[in-house]
Amino acid sequence: MDIAIDHDRCIGAGQCTLIAPEVFDQRDDGLVLLLVERPDDAGLDAAREAVECCPMSALSVGEDRRPPA
């Protein structure tokens, strides 16, 4: 799974960092910073919850386009 961020939409509200601190942090300018592109299962669950809670729909979790190993 890939996690994608649209920085043009992010307003630095910070919900994602509270919900999934192992996956998201905030940059010095307050916008979201992706810490882990491919988190473990627990991180992925948290990232999905953060996607749902982001007020600007700036986050998405999509299918990994690479073939399975």
Ligand code: SF4
């Ligand atoms: S919750 Fe959304 S708007 Fe807030 S910092 Fe995270 S990505 Fe940006």
